[in-house]
Each structure stands twice: as C-alpha cells, then as structure tokens.
Amino acid sequence: MxxxxxxxxxxxxxxxxxxxxxxxxxxxxxxxxxxxxxxxxxxxxxxxxxxxxxxxxxxxxxxxxxxxxFPPVVDAVIDKAKAGTSFGMPTALETEIAELAVSMVPNIDKIRFVNSGTEACMSAIRLARGFTGRDKIIKFSGCYHGHSDSFLIAAGSGASTFGTPNSPGVTQGTAKDTLLADYNNLEHVGQIIEANKNEIAAIIIEPVAGNMGCIPPGGGFLEGLRDLCDANNMLLIFDEVMTGFRLAKGGAQELFAINADIVCFGKVIGGGLPVGAFAARNEIMNHLAPLGPVYQAGTLSGNPLAMAAGLAMLKSIDADKxxxxxxxxxxxxxxxxxxxxxxxxxxxxxxxxxxxxxxxxxxxxxxxxxxxxxxxxxxxxxxxxxxxxxxxxxxxxxxxxxxxxxxxxxxxxxxxxxxxxxxxxxx
Structure with missing residues (x-):
C-alpha cells in the first residue's frame, strides 16, 4: 500500500x-x-x-x-448540535443517560459525567481519599488509568517500597502515595497492605487489563481483592473505561459477579465522543460536591453532544439481547x-x-x-x-x-x- x-x-x-x-x-x-x-x-x-x-x-x-x-449515534449528535453544542447549564438529557446507566450497571446509585477516562479515574481516587480519610492507593504494574500524576508511577521490588515517578513532572510527594502491585498476584497485594496498615484508601484496577495486551484476571483474584478491601476498610475501584458496557451490559461487575465500590467509565459510554464517568452507591457519591466536601467540576461535563451520543449508544446496547x-x-x-x-x-x-x-x-x-x-x-x-x-x-x-x-x-x-x-x- x-x-x-x-x-x-x-x-x-x-x-x-x-x-x-x-x-x-x-x-x-x-x-x-x-x-x-x-x-x-x-x-x-x-x-x-x-x-x-x-x-x-x-x-x-x-x-x-x-x-x-453508527446511524443512531450520528443522528442523535446531528439533531442535538442543531439545538446548541454547549450550555454550561443542566439539561434533561444528562438525567436521562444517568438513569439508563444506573439501571444497566449493578451496585451503583449515582453517576457523575466528566470528559475523559483519565478524568474519571483521577476523580475516583480523590473521592476515595476523601471518603476514607487516607492518602495511599494501590495500583497494578501494567494497568493504565490515564495520565494524571497518581497513576504515572513505577516502583521497586518489596512490599513496602514507595513508588517513584515514571514521568518527569510527577513529584516525589505524589509518588510516595502510590503503591505498585503485581497483577494477578494476591499475595503481593496482601504484603503491601500489611506494610501500610490503615494508610491505604483504595485499590484501583482494570478488572481485565487492556494496556499490557488483554490479560484477564486469574481465578479468585478479583474476589480476593474484594475480601482484602472489606477486611481493611479500603475501597475497591474498577477502572472499566475499557470493559464498561463492552464485556456485558453491566461491565466486569456483572460478568464476574463482583461489586466494586467505585466504577470508572469511558469509551463506549460516550458513543465515540469525549466522555468519562464515575459511579458508586449513595453513601460514597454523596461525599461529592455540591452534596459533600470532595470537589470536582468541569465546564464541558455533561456536554449535550456527548450525552446524546452516549444515550443513543446505551439504548442500542440495552435493547439488543x-x-x-x-x-x-x-x-x-x-x-x-x-x-x-x-x-x-x-x-x-x-x-x-x-x-x-x-x-x-x-x-x-x-x-x-x-x-x-x-x-x-x-x-x-x-x-x-x-x-x-x-x-x-x-x-x-x-x-x-x-x-x-x-x-x-x-x-x-x-x-x-x-x-x-x-x-x-x-x-
């Protein structure tokens, strides 16, 4: 060629x-x-x-x-664009797609729309820290959660080793609060938790890794993470930017029958337009401004074109058995x-x-x-x-x-x- x-x-x-x-x-x-x-x-x-x-x-x-x-998505975007592309005000469309997403995904009561998967994961971590009052998180080597500072971290061997920045511009202060574990290695996760007792807010994971090639979770791995989080008062965050609405209507939570505390979305939920979202049960989401003290905002969050595309996509998925x-x-x-x-x-x-x-x-x-x-x-x-x-x-x-x-x-x-x-x- x-x-x-x-x-x-x-x-x-x-x-x-x-x-x-x-x-x-x-x-x-x-x-x-x-x-x-x-x-x-x-x-x-x-x-x-x-x-x-x-x-x-x-x-x-x-x-x-x-x-x-996809014709329903294209038609929805064209129709919505004719009525205006952005308002910076609430629209009925945001509630409509939120209600549909909540009905499709298990274990969530409320959802907040943002502009990218990176923003969704970044916001989920802030919410987890605000909810638990703890600073540290565990992520997994090879899992990508966007390019915010907390996620661009590599770490040395040893359960108690602090992270070191994987990109210039990420400070040591940020890096020290990110602990790196081996994917599909529950024992390693347990060692990290033991070395950082009562300091870890959350574990964030791609329930199916997609940024080291496709790597599914091993038998009992996600179940083990759920148990560790429950035993240590930590939150389990599923980064379902890839898997959400792709592996099942309810994503990896539905497929593996495991409830996460916070779920991040992107990609499919926007029908091809720039969209992200994060969701949880009321107890957690009510910590988010304006209801609670954890701040998150975005001028173009809930943009009508993106909401129209996402709603058309989710409706088509929901209707196709x-x-x-x-x-x-x-x-x-x-x-x-x-x-x-x-x-x-x-x-x-x-x-x-x-x-x-x-x-x-x-x-x-x-x-x-x-x-x-x-x-x-x-x-x-x-x-x-x-x-x-x-x-x-x-x-x-x-x-x-x-x-x-x-x-x-x-x-x-x-x-x-x-x-x-x-x-x-x-x-």
Whole structure:
C-alpha cells in the first residue's frame, strides 16, 4: 500500500504538534514507520488519506462497539448540535443517560459525567481519599488509568517500597502515595497492605487489563481483592473505561459477579465522543460536591453532544439481547483462526481473550501480568504489525494494547484477517 499523503501530513504535523500526534502511541514509535492518517470510517472499516481501506481492530481504542458512524449515534449528535453544542447549564438529557446507566450497571446509585477516562479515574481516587480519610492507593504494574500524576508511577521490588515517578513532572510527594502491585498476584497485594496498615484508601484496577495486551484476571483474584478491601476498610475501584458496557451490559461487575465500590467509565459510554464517568452507591457519591466536601467540576461535563451520543449508544446496547453473544462468538472465531495458523508455524505465541477483547502475545507460555507480557518478542510483533497493515488490517501499533472487536465486523472480514495472518506466517 502507498501512504504518501499520510507521510506528508505527518511531516506537517510534527512542525506544530509534539511528535506530530496528540496521543503518543499514535506515532508508531513502538512499531516503526509512519502513522497513517484517518480520513473517514464506516462500520468495521477505516479509510486513510491515501484512500486505503482497513479492517479496524482498534475501533477508536474501544468506543465503536457497534461500528463506526453508527446511524443512531450520528443522528442523535446531528439533531442535538442543531439545538446548541454547549450550555454550561443542566439539561434533561444528562438525567436521562444517568438513569439508563444506573439501571444497566449493578451496585451503583449515582453517576457523575466528566470528559475523559483519565478524568474519571483521577476523580475516583480523590473521592476515595476523601471518603476514607487516607492518602495511599494501590495500583497494578501494567494497568493504565490515564495520565494524571497518581497513576504515572513505577516502583521497586518489596512490599513496602514507595513508588517513584515514571514521568518527569510527577513529584516525589505524589509518588510516595502510590503503591505498585503485581497483577494477578494476591499475595503481593496482601504484603503491601500489611506494610501500610490503615494508610491505604483504595485499590484501583482494570478488572481485565487492556494496556499490557488483554490479560484477564486469574481465578479468585478479583474476589480476593474484594475480601482484602472489606477486611481493611479500603475501597475497591474498577477502572472499566475499557470493559464498561463492552464485556456485558453491566461491565466486569456483572460478568464476574463482583461489586466494586467505585466504577470508572469511558469509551463506549460516550458513543465515540469525549466522555468519562464515575459511579458508586449513595453513601460514597454523596461525599461529592455540591452534596459533600470532595470537589470536582468541569465546564464541558455533561456536554449535550456527548450525552446524546452516549444515550443513543446505551439504548442500542440495552435493547439488543444477543449483542454480547455475537461479539464473543466473533472473537472466539478470530482466536481459533489465528491459533490454527500460528500453531502450524514455528512462531512462539499466546492468545488471550475475553468477551470482545483479544490480543496476540509473541511469547511462549502464559501471559498473566506485565512481566510476562514484557517477555514477548517485540521484533516479531513489529513485523506482524506491518504485515497486517500492508494487507489492510489495522491493529494497535503497540504490543501492549488489546484489540477491540466491533459488532459491525463480518465473518468475511474475520476470514480476511485470518488469511493475512497466514501470509505473515509464511513470510
């Protein structure tokens, strides 16, 4: 394929945008080469500025559960835009989408809408600290909760080791209140809690990790975290920015039958527009201003265009009883097809899958956490990425990102994808 227009646009963008992109992974640093510039998208396909068509497995990093330019969402946004794009005042639409979200998700009474998943997670942590009167949090290595300071933390070994900043600009004062645990390692979490008795406000986790590739929780892991939080008067926060309304109508809480204390949303809940949200039971949410002392605000929070898109998306999901079965069957079909091809090659690989999330790790053996995910052969992934791209298949330009399946994807599209994997294996 030719990417002449994309290459020219990237060169222009680098003159006025840091790295030529507004989110780092888009720059193709993890795979090499020049990023493609999208021009339009419809259903399961995205089209670039050079006129190339790609079967899309990023789907805007998850929101396009029902496909690009999904007609009910597009129509809702157009209609709402004609009435005004922003008011800075309450609207009936905010209550309507809040009522629907609360009815779909277990164990929440109230929801607050914000503008991104990052903002949702940042606000959830502040709320947890305000509710418990404690400062420290536990997060997991390889889990991404946005780019606010509390989450850009790495840590040394040892249960009582304080975090150290993982990005310039994050202060040591902030870092010391973030404790880093190993995903799927309940014993390690217990050690950290024991070393920081009565100081930890909350554990925040992606119930299914999506930023070290797709990594589901091991048996008993989430249940164990719930028990530890209950025993130590800590809150359990599920970052469901990826999994919310994707793995089930009620997200990971419904799928795993585990109640979190605070749940963060993004992506699907906005129908493709910039939206985040966090939710909890009344006891916790009533600590939030203007009811309580924990402050959070946003000029564009509850923006009518975003609320219209999100409401149209949630209504469509809520009405489609077979949606999640279809998504899981398509993902399973893709899994089996790729697995069959790679099993006949000499390529070491592991495929992780749950619901409509899937990733191919070029690593032999189980991938259970960030350490095992990092053992993947990145050179193989780079060749895989560019082979797929040149055959019209667009996957995430990083070995540490999950693929997202959309309902708009046909079995013919999946067969074309499997054929592309076959061509890669031959090469």
């Amino acid at each position: 030719l990417y002449q227009r994309s290459s020219a646009l990237f060169k222009e963008a680098q003159e006025v945008i840091p790295g030529g992109v507004n989110s780092p992974v888009r720059a193709f640093k993890g795979v090499g080469g020049t990023p493609i510039f999208a021009k339009s998208a419809k259903g399961a396909y995205v089209y670039d500025e050079d006129g190339n068509r790609f079967i899309d497995y990023i789907n805007s990093w998850g929101p396009m559960l029902l496909g690009h330019a 077979e949606l999640f079965n279809r998504l899981e069957e398509k993902t399973k079909y893709l899994h089996k097809g790729i697995e069959t091809i790679l099993n006949d090659s000499e390529i070491a690989f592991t495929i992780n899958r749950i619901g409509s999330m899937i990733s191919v790790h070029f690593h032999e053996g189980e991938v259970l956490d960030f350490k095992t995910a990092a053992n993947g052969n990145n050179e193989t992934f780079k060749r895989f990425f560019h082979s797929m791209l040149n055959q019209g298949i667009y996957i995430a330009p990083s070995a540490f990102e999950t693929w997202f399946i959309t309902d708009a994807l046909s079995y013919e599209d999946i067969d074309e994808t499997i054929k592309a994997v076959s061509e890669f294996a031959k090469s």
